[in-house]
Amino acid sequence: MSPVTAGALQLLALIAALALAYRPLGDHMARVYSSEKHYRPEKWIYKAIGANPSAEMRWPAYLRAVLAFSAVSVLFLYLLQRLQGSLPGSLGFVSIDPDQAFNTAASFVANTNWQSYYGEQAMGHVVQTGGLAVQNFVSAAVGMAVAVALVRGFARSRTGELGNFWADLVRGTVRILLPIAVVGALVLVACGVIQNFAGIHEVGQFMGGTQQWNGGAVASQEVIKELGTNGGGYFNANSAHPFENPTPFSNLFEVFLILLIPFALTRTFGRMVGNLRQGYAILATMGVIWLGFTALMMWTEFAHAGPAFDVAGGAMEGKETRFGIGGSSIFAVATTLTSTGAVNSFHSSYTGFGGGITMLGMQLGEIAPGGVGSGLYGMLIMAIIAVFIAGLMVGRTPEYLGKKIGTREIKLAACYILITPALVLCFTAAAMALPTPGDSMTNSGAHGFSEILYAYTSGANNNGSAFAGLNADTQWFNSTIGIAMLLGRFLPMVFVLALAGSLAEQKPVPETAGTLRTDKPLYAGLLVGTILIITGLTYFPALALGPLAEGLAA
Numbered sequence: 182m183s184p185v186t187a188g189a190l191q192l193l194a195l196i197a198a199l200a201l202a203y204r205p206l207g208d209h210m211a212r213v214y215s216s217e218k219h220y221r222p223e224k225w226i227y228k229a230i231g232a233n234p235s236a237e238m239r240w241p242a243y244l245r246a247v248l249a250f251s252a253v254s255v256l257f258l259y260l261l262q263r264l265q266g267s268l269p270g271s272l273g274f275v276s277i278d279p280d281q282a283f284n285t286a287a288s289f290v291a292n293t294n295w296q297s298y299y300g301e302q303a304m305g306h307v308v309q310t311g312g313l314a315v316q317n318f319v320s321a322a323v324g325m326a327v328a329v330a331l332v333r334g335f336a337r338s339r340t341g342e343l344g345n346f347w348a349d350l351v352r353g354t355v356r357i358l359l360p361i362a363v364v365g366a367l368v369l370v371a372c373g374v375i376q377n378f379a380g381i382h383e384v385g386q387f388m389g390g391t392q393q394w395n396g397g398a399v400a401s402q403e404v405i406k407e408l409g410t411n412g413g414g415y416f417n418a419n420s421a422h423p424f425e426n427p428t429p430f431s432n433l434f435e436v437f438l439i440l441l442i443p444f445a446l447t448r449t450f451g452r453m454v455g456n457l458r459q460g461y462a463i464l465a466t467m468g469v470i471w472l473g474f475t476a477l478m479m480w481t482e483f484a485h486a487g488p489a490f491d492v493a494g495g496a497m498e499g500k501e502t503r504f505g506i507g508g509s510s511i512f513a514v515a516t517t518l519t520s521t522g523a524v525n526s527f528h529s530s531y532t533g534f535g536g537g538i539t540m541l542g543m544q545l546g547e548i549a550p551g552g553v554g555s556g557l558y559g560m561l562i563m564a565i566i567a568v569f570i571a572g573l574m575v576g577r578t579p580e581y582l583g584k585k586i587g588t589r590e591i592k593l594a595a596c597y598i599l600i601t602p603a604l605v606l607c608f609t610a611a612a613m614a615l616p617t618p619g620d621s622m623t624n625s626g627a628h629g630f631s632e633i634l635y636a637y638t639s640g641a642n643n644n645g646s647a648f649a650g651l652n653a654d655t656q657w658f659n660s661t662i663g664i665a666m667l668l669g670r671f672l673p674m675v676f677v678l679a680l681a682g683s684l685a686e687q688k689p690v691p692e693t694a695g696t697l698r699t700d701k702p703l704y705a706g707l708l709v710g711t712i713l714i715i716t717g718l719t720y721f722p723a724l725a726l727g728p729l730a731e732g733l734a735a
Contacts, residue, residue, distance in 0.1 A: 184483070184507060185479070187505065188505070188511070189507070191433055191508060192475060192511060194433065195436060195437060195440075195511065199444055202441060202445065203464075206445040207448020207452065208448065210325075210357055210442075210446065211448070211449045211452035213357060214329045214353075214453070215453065216352075219234055220355070223348075223351050223352065223355055226351050226355075227348075233345075234347055234351070237342035238342065238344065239341040239343065240343055243330055243344070243346050243678055244675060246346035247326070247327065247346060247678075248671060250323070250346075251290050251291075251671065254316060254319065254320075256286075258286040258313075259282050261307070261308055261311070262276065262277035262285060262286065262304075262312070263276050264276060265305055268308075270306040270378070271305035271308075272306065272395065273381070274304065277298075277303065280659040281298060284663040285298070285313075287663040287664075287667050289312075289316040289317070290316055291643055291667055291670035291671070292409070292552060292643050292670065293412075293522065293639075293644065293645040293666045294317075294413030294522050295522065295639060295640055295647070296414065296417075296645070296647075297653040297654040297659060298417075298654060300413075300414060300416050301395040301415070301417060306397060309398070309402065310397075314401065314402040314405060316411075317402065317406055317409050318358050318409060319350065320409070320411065321410065321411065321552075321553045322349075322351075322354045323554070324553050325353045325442075325554035326349035327555075327558060327674050327677055328446065328554035328555070328557040328558045329349055330343040330346075330349070330677075330681050331677055331678070331680065331681040331684075332449075332450050332453050332557075332561075333681065333685065334680065334681030334684035334685040335581075335582045335684055336453050337685045338688055339686065339687075340686065341686050342685065343681050357442070358408065358409060361408055361441075362404045362405045365407075366400045369400040369404055372427060372428055372431035373423075373431070374399055374400040374403055374425060374426070374427060375396060375399045375400065376401060377397065377398070378396065378397070378398065379395075379397070397415055399416075403415065403426075403435070404438065407435045407436075407438035407439045408438045410439060410442075410520045410551075410555075410556075411522070412522025412524075412644070412646060413645065419523055419524045419525070420523045420524060420525040421501050421525045426525055428503065429508055432525060435512070435525075436511055436512055436515045439515045439516060439519055440471075440519065440550060442553045443467075443553060443556040443557070444468075444550045446553075446554070446556070446557045447460045448460050448464070450557060456700065459699065459700050461700070462700045462701070462708075465702070465705045466560065466705045466708045467549045467550040467551070467556070469709055470548075470549035470712070471518055471549045471550065474514045474518060474538060474549070475510065475511060475514045475515075477538060478513060479507065481531075481532050481535045481538065482496045482506045482531065483506055496530075496532050498530040499528075499529065499531065499649075500526040500527075500530070501525060501526065504525055508525070509525060512524075512525045513525075513528060513538075513539055514539070517538075517542035517547075517646060518543075518545070518547060518549045518551070519547055519556060520551065520552030520642065521552070521645070522644045522645025523646070524646050524647070527649040528635070528647075528648050529631075529632065529648045529649035529650045530649070532732065533627075533628075533728050533729075533730075533732030533733075533734070534729075534732040536631060536635075536728045537631075537729060540634065540635055541716070541724065543638045543639060543642045544605070544719070544724075545716050546559045546601065546642070546712075546716070547644060548560040549712075555643065558677050562594050562597050562677070563712050563715075564581060564699070565579075565581055565586055565594045566711055566715070567704070567708045568699065570707070570711060571697050571704075572586070575695075577695060579697070580696060581699060583689040583692070584684045584689070584690065589683055590684070593676045593679050593683070596676045598715065600673055600676075601641050601642055601669055601673070604665050604668055605637045605638050605642075605720075605723075606720075606723060608637045608662075608665055609633055609634050612633050612637070612657070612661070617655075617657060618633070621651055621655055621658065622650070624650055626731075627726065627730040627731040628650075628727075628731055629650075630726055631727035631728050631731065632650050632651040634723055634727050635647070636651055636653060636662060637661075640669065641669035642669060
């Protein structure tokens with residue numbers, strides 16, 4: 182079987198698995214977030230934190246709860262790292278330096294999981310399991326809660342109430358993430374992913390000396406790393422490490438976990454707004470972009486350009502032979518079109534255009550299908566922009582799901598889409614202009630510029646994957662990328678929740694003959710075009726200096 186055929190079959194198997202899970206999981210999540218019943222373990226949690234899960238919140242209160250919970254999480258994880266040297270189960274590792282501890286705390290709480298450290302050489306069992314893995318669950322649940330709050334804004338009328346954040350957080354964790362993670366961890370263990378609390382041990386001679394390996398609760402962290410679109414690996418090699426991702430089947434299963442909830446949330450959206458076709462339209466938009474990027478990545482990496490490529494069957498540099506170009510390309514697109522950030526290959530070693538595809542996937546806003554929760558609310562913001570553009574074309578006040586898109590709504594949507602590009606481009610410009618950050622680049626020219634552009638794109642978009650080749654463990658990059666991660670995560674949430682509150686207060690507008698049908702293929706095509714044009718106009722000059730220049734020069 183040719184490598185191209187193998188890659189195509191893997192893609193078809195992945196699509197089939199996602200299709201089978203789409204309806205039951207989407208409907209289950211809709212029931213979870215619409216239920217008024219509280220399970221006994223959930224009641225214990227509410228009592229412990231002093232929350233009333235039945236109290237409805239308007240958007241300012243919902244936002245304050247999100248920010249308060251996240252601020253406490255950052256402080257807790259920061260202190261846990263700073264005290265690591267005094268904690269049991271530290272494997273002899275010292276406490277993390279202040280700038281590194283801040284970067285890591287911001288990274289995992291913001292669902293970015295950017296890592297500028299060697300996991301197996303820095304973090305003990307307590308920090309890995311009690312700190313990082315816990316944040317993998319709750320940061321994902323926060324994103325889902327904000328998405329559901331926006332959906333309620335469309336579904337409700339004449340009220341500013343968006344639900345209860347604490348109930349959404351706990352239900353998302355207990356009823357959705359935990360059950361799937363338990364089953365998924367068992368599958369990964371069956372595939373060969375390790376799960377233990379072993380310490381550091383020597384495994385024999387290697388290059389004239391002994392080699393040391395760590396054990397760890399890897400399977401339980403790996404599953405939520407992918408399911409929650411987090412991406413932080415237990416080991417430095419991330420999902421290229423055989424302890425995290427040992428076989429082609431485990432590789433495809435991890436991609437399935439990455440895409441599972443973001444795609445299924447479109448069904449949840451359709452169910453909660455009372456119109457499944459609206460969910461299918463969003464799903465179609467996400468699916469077209471995802472399939473297009475995957476096909477383009479495969480074509481780019483399989484294209485032969487010289488004898489080395491002919492012998493290897495494509496661009497095999499930086500890729501694991503057990504996954505091949507097909508499995509690596511599918512993983513790379515899935516991880517950069519979502520906010521996952523896990524890698525099973527080095528994106529820096531991709532062809533110039535291949536590296537550009539991974540970068541552009543993040544710059545779209547990671548909405549195809551995007552991160553857990555963040556992908557859905559990001560796509561709904563773009564849907565509002567598309568409706569507004571269509572309204573300008575025909576001279577009609579734009580409407581979406583029975584809600585008028587007026588001046589307030591479009592200003593909030595515009596602020597949302599401008600935040601991330603501003604963070605990425607300003608921080609990249611500063612890093613290129615100052616003398617010290619440039620010393621961290623391994624390469625010069627277009628590829629070196631791509632390393633820095635990718636780092637801030639990954640941080641501000643809450644992705645967390647690395648282009649490789651950039652030494653990001655410096656005070657400058659730890660501090661600035663940490664700031665970019667926090668602002669890129671929580672500033673957009675301010676505008677999302679404000680928009681949700683504005684929509685929930687409106688009176689529904691009856692549909693007329695002139696209403697734009699947003700559940701039709703024509704609108705889905707308009708939405709795809711809007712996404713690509715807005716992103717292209719924003720990032721094209723920067724991409725032209727980096728991956729495009731490198732690809733054209735090859």
